[in-house]
Amino acid sequence: MLSFVHVVPRAAHVLPSKESLDFPGERRLRQRVEFNAVMVGKGLPNKCFVIYQRANEVGVSRLGIVASKRVMPTAVARNLAKRTVREAFRQLFPVECALDVVVRVRRPVRREAVAECRESLTQLFQAVQA
Template sequence: MFNLPKTQILRKSKEISATLFAKPKRTTFFSFHRVNQEKNLFRIGLAIPKKKARRAIDRNRIKRLAREAFRQSPTKPSADLVIKLDTPIGKKTSNRLREVERIQIKKQLNNFFLELI
């Protein structure tokens, strides 16, 4: 796995807040907030709250999966995107991200980026 260039990451809270006001596309675990922009950049921000994923290892894994799906995305539209975890993970598994959930999360992220085509 590779790091994303700084130009592809939303860092300013003002930009993230503006993107979060956009109407989201929802899946089982995530809401995807997207705002088209004039610059020829496709940037990503991640909001993985501690209330939804208790363990740091799970939050970091979700972020890695999201960044990897973003990096491997076949299209790069000119937009800002914030991926927000909405559903608590690990309800039935002592607050741990299990293989079944990891596969579902990866599938939802990949499907979202494929729909951008």
């Protein structure tokens, strides 16, 4: 006699809920015109990133990320940089801030240095909000 056992994948118990990781489309800059409007002024640089900001009329804070192939040749490095920036923005920027922010990555984000890059992003985001 065969009996079937329902096995729950281990990852299902470890992953946080979908709600906490949500970054909806209305909080993203998508079009070139929006990026260009924000990047007109002088940016706030540090060794890893440059942040440009501009007030918006939408009423929510929005993020745009520039991670060029010239700076980071591999897609893995670009995706890690974008995930790091997006997560820091989601945690540190309130939705009702009403700023458009563009983050340009200046150097590759290595897996070993994610904490250091996140700290530099935290400092830049706090300077932008002040």
